[in-house]
Amino acid sequence: MSCGLDEDCPFPANDDLFDDTFAVHDVYKFMGEELKICQLFGANLGVAAPVWEAALHLCGYLEEQQVCLRGKRVIELGAGTGLVGILAARVGAFVTLTDLPLALPQLESNVSDNSPSCGWPAAPPIVLPLSWGVDHLRFPSDWDLVLCTDIVYLPETYPLLLETLTHLCKNGAVVYLSSKMRREHGTPGFYDECLTSRFNVELLNRDDQQNINIYRASLRTDH
Known part of the structure; x- marks a missing residue:
């Protein structure tokens, strides 16, 4: 997750995270698919640049x-x-x-780099900006799955994320969330208190070595 130029945006750009801009190209293999992913490390992208371990865990x-x-x-x-x-x-x-606007060029580039030679089996992925709790109502609520990896790390964004998930899941979508459990950022509290206020939440997998949890959540019918 990265931040645009709006000074009110709650997602910091981490401008001092990287002094130089450089690209790292890696290949990942899951489900019989070979994925070529470019990670563009630079001041603008900040935390949106890397492939985080939580994403690899969810794919696995x-x-x-x-x-x-x-x-x-x-x-x-x-x-x-x-x-x-x-x-x-x-x-x-x-x-x-x-993701937020600054991350979209990297997303679009990786989608293009991973286009199968015989075409996408269903459709090419669509890339769109989405600021939680701000423009989520522009999106429909007819999803089957909502995927989230390592996006629970800023407590001020947790109510915004909850509002967004509630809207996206109105018609029964299931959420898969993979998170590094950062106590210093209140990540456990998001799952134990915030998310459970509206969702049924189940811990699916725990990696003690990496301190990563994978959860499945569905909107409570009494909400």
């Missing part, structure tokens, strides 16, 4: 559990490099990748 979990993605309507929040959403599209999902 979806592969190991043989979660059906073909034909599903999928939206990814804070997509960053787009690894998870692009994987879903490569195996036949209808995917929308979202």
Whole structure:
């Protein structure tokens, strides 16, 4: 997740995170697909540049559990490099990748670099800007899956994320969230208190070594 130029935006650009701009190209293999992902490290992208371990964990979990993605309507929040959403599209999902405006060129480039020679099995991923709690109502609520990897790290954004997830899941979407459990950022509290205020939340997987949890959530019917 990165931030645009709006001074009121709650997502910091981390302008001092990287002094130079450089690209790192890596290849990842999941579900029989080979994904070429460019990570563009530079002051503008900040935390949206890397492929975070939580994203790799979610890809691995979806592969190991043989979660059906073909034909599903999928939206990814804070997509960053787009690894998870692009994987879903490569195996036949209808995917929308979202992040703040500065991250979109990297997303679009990675989508283009991963276009199958014989065409996308369902449709090319759509790349759109989405600021949580601000313009989420522009998006529909008819998704099957909402994917989130390592986007729970700024407490001031948690109510905005909750509002966005509530809207996206009104018609029964299931959310998969993979997070580094950063106590200093209140990440456990988001899952234990904030998310559970509106969602049924289930811990699916815990990696003690990496301190990464994978959750599944669905909007409570009594909400």
